[in-house]
Amino acid sequence: MVLNLLAGLLPISFIVGTSVLLSEISASMGEGTGDLGAVGTALALTVGAYILQQVLVPYQAAVGEVIARRVDGRCAHRLMTSALARAPMSVLERENVMSRLGDARDGLGRRPPTPGEAVAGGLTLIARYTQLAGAVVLIGIALSPIAGAVAAGTALVIRRGQRGSLGRLGGLWHELSGPRRRVTYLRDIGTTVTAAKEFRTLGLIDWHERRHRADAKEYLAALWTGRRRILFWPFVGYTLVGLAGGSVLLVWLGRSAAGGDFGLLELSVVLQAALVAIRFGAFFPESDVQTQYGLNAYEALTEFEELAEGSQKDVPRGSLTADGLPRRGIRFEQVRFRYGEGRQVLHGLDLEIPAGRSTAIVGLNGAGKTTIVKLLTRLYDPEEGRILVDGEDLRRLDPREWQRRLAVIFQDYVRYELSAGANIGLGAPAVSADRAALLAAARRAGALEVVEALPAGLDTPLSPRYRSGRDLSGGQWQRIALARAFLAVAQGASVLVLDEPTAQLDVRAEAEFYDRFLDITGGLTTVIISHRFSSVRRADRIVVVEHGRVVEQGDHEGLLRSGGRYADLFHLQARRFGADDTGTGSTR
Numbered sequence: 001m002v003l004n005l006l007a008g009l010l011p012i013s014f015i016v017g018t019s020v021l022l023s024e025i026s027a028s029m030g031e032g033t034g035d036l037g038a039v040g041t042a043l044a045l046t047v048g049a050y051i052l053q054q055v056l057v058p059y060q061a062a063v064g065e066v067i068a069r070r071v072d073g074r075c076a077h078r079l080m081t082s083a084l085a086r087a088p089m090s091v092l093e094r095e096n097v098m099s100r101l102g103d104a105r106d107g108l109g110r111r112p113p114t115p116g117e118a119v120a121g122g123l124t125l126i127a128r129y130t131q132l133a134g135a136v137v138l139i140g141i142a143l144s145p146i147a148g149a150v151a152a153g154t155a156l157v158i159r160r161g162q163r164g165s166l167g168r169l170g171g172l173w174h175e176l177s178g179p180r181r182r183v184t185y186l187r188d189i190g191t192t193v194t195a196a197k198e199f200r201t202l203g204l205i206d207w208h209e210r211r212h213r214a215d216a217k218e219y220l221a222a223l224w225t226g227r228r229r230i231l232f233w234p235f236v237g238y239t240l241v242g243l244a245g246g247s248v249l250l251v252w253l254g255r256s257a258a259g260g261d262f263g264l265l266e267l268s269v270v271l272q273a274a275l276v277a278i279r280f281g282a283f284f285p286e287s288d289v290q291t292q293y294g295l296n297a298y299e300a301l302t303e304f305e306e307l308a309e310g311s312q313k314d315v316p317r318g319s320l321t322a323d324g325l326p327r328r329g330i331r332f333e334q335v336r337f338r339y340g341e342g343r344q345v346l347h348g349l350d351l352e353i354p355a356g357r358s359t360a361i362v363g364l365n366g367a368g369k370t371t372i373v374k375l376l377t378r379l380y381d382p383e384e385g386r387i388l389v390d391g392e393d394l395r396r397l398d399p400r401e402w403q404r405r406l407a408v409i410f411q412d413y414v415r416y417e418l419s420a421g422a423n424i425g426l427g428a429p430a431v432s433a434d435r436a437a438l439l440a441a442a443r444r445a446g447a448l449e450v451v452e453a454l455p456a457g458l459d460t461p462l463s464p465r466y467r468s469g470r471d472l473s474g475g476q477w478q479r480i481a482l483a484r485a486f487l488a489v490a491q492g493a494s495v496l497v498l499d500e501p502t503a504q505l506d507v508r509a510e511a512e513f514y515d516r517f518l519d520i521t522g523g524l525t526t527v528i529i530s531h532r533f534s535s536v537r538r539a540d541r542i543v544v545v546e547h548g549r550v551v552e553q554g555d556h557e558g559l560l561r562s563g564g565r566y567a568d569l570f571h572l573q574a575r576r577f578g579a580d581d582t583g584t585g586s587t588r
């Protein structure tokens with residue numbers, strides 16, 4: 001408050017100082033003799049007020065930053081304690097409460113400027129530099145060209161100091177991105193409803209508070225030490241340059257005026273022009289932060305584009321049509337694959353997926369089942385070996401066309417915060433407005449009763465964050481996702497790939513799903529992935545994957561008879577889940 005009071009009063013002192021200065025000079029000019037003493041006092045008052053004002057501005061900014069951090073910290077703390085610990089869950093899950101919680105969370109996030117703001121801020125520099133050029137010309141004409149050069153030099157040196165320090169600050173910001181992400185993550189997770197459930201039941205609220213506080217302290221300490229290192233001494237240095245240049249100009253001006261070298265008009269012009277030049281050392285709120293940080297985002301964007309596009313060249317983009325494929329089948333031949341520099345996931349995998357039949361891929365966690373789907377969908381390509389579709393290398397097919405032949409539901413499919421209809425419609429955007437098609441797909445997937453129980457049927461938003469929105473249970477979501485896949489099938493996809501399609505269904509729904517599955521998918525090429533052996537026994541072919549290789553394949557009866565890995569795991573799971581292990585009964 002004191003700083004701000006002073007910041008308000010100093011410009012007034014400055015006005016008084018300059019007015020006294022002008023009147024002293026005009027009086028001395030009227031008398032014909034220059035009273036250097038009176039002019040000097042007025043000049044000292046003016047310059048003093050000006051210097052103090054310049055020095056106060058950074059303090060005002062620094063104290064402002066401390067206040068902002070403390071108030072934000074306090075608000076974030078209040079938000080987190082209410083969300084995590086105090087508000088009853090039933091209240092937290094209400095649409096209007098969630099929406100206010102989201103607004104508060106978003107409002108507390110520090111948003112760096114965008115590249116667009118950098119461009120807009122950069123344009124305002126034209127005004128600043130035009131103003132400087134005009135001021136230099138005026139000083140040059142009214143006082144002397146050398147004084148003009150001093151004004152220009154001083155302005156540019158302090159400007160460079162300001163901008164250079166800000167640039168180095170950008171580097172520090174980048175360096176601290178890891179710790180900053182951790183603090184932001186902890187703050188955000190502390191204000192989400194899902195975390196609130198776990199944090200309460202696991203008793204993590206105190207842990208979270210301590211962790212957030214400690215991480216925030218560590219991050220801010222590093223940020224502020226770095227800032228002081230980067231900003232303080234350069235600021236002192238450049239300010240001294242500014243003061244020296246400014247003082248030279250003002251003293252020169254005072255002497256010339258007092259000596260009667262020029263009149264009131266010139267004095268007023270030069271005084272104001274000199275101040276424009278000196279002010280060039282100040283921080284430009286309309287452009288500096290914007291151009292610095294907005295460009296950080298732009299640099300990250302271009303670097304990302306280079307990396308992404310550079311590596312895109314390595315990915316073959318085939319052009320053969322995938323229309324009607326596969327007619328005979330898909331074959332993985334000696335496929336080897338690893339994610340990035342990680343360990344080998346597929347070790348020479350050979351796999352047949354006959355067209356028009358159902359293939360189940362079973363195996364324990366981490367065996368590589370989902371990886372097979374990612375290769376089949378061309379999200380990745382094999383490191384060695386190849387995948388053939390009717391004998392043609394998958395890499396030679398147009399990838400978009402091939403992907404349209406597939407209807408895939410990944411294990412971690414997305415639960416879109418859109419209406420139930422849109423969630424199903426995303427399976428085939430071309431018919432997403434066709435309600436009959438959506439309902440038919442829902443019926444096929446066993447999702448019709450889920451849709452019908454919703455207050456606005458297909459139009460109900462599937463998120464409690466919207467008015468009259470509803471959340472679904474895990475199993476109900478899975479049926480909606482299945483309906484999405486069936487819509488794609490109805491629109492021409494011929495390979496249906498389901499990764500753990502029943503993982504979240506209850507036992508009865510799972511049994512029902514598999515009992516009906518073969519009937520509703522007759523004639524399609526289907527690939528079902530599961531780690532539950534009993535559920536896929538009716539598939540035409542069962543492939544057992546272990547450590548990235550196919551270790552056994554055949555039908556259920558044959559695999560049981562051979563007494564190998566499938567039989568072992570099937571019996572083990574059957575005993576564990578209480579299922580009838582003769583291969584004919586249903587899950588109890």
Ligand SMILES: Nc1ncnc2c1ncn2[C@@H]1O[C@H](COP(=O)(O)OP(=O)(O)OP(=O)(O)O)[C@@H](O)[C@H]1O
Pocket residue numbers: 339342345363364365366367368369370371372411531
């Ligand atoms: N994006 C990835 N980056 C690095 N490694 C990965 C990635 N995805 C999977 N892996 C690794 O690849 C291996 C096989 O994973 P995959 O998801 O194919 O197994 P899975 O058989 O489908 O397992 P689950 O039954 O648990 O779903 C695992 O060891 C996993 O850690």
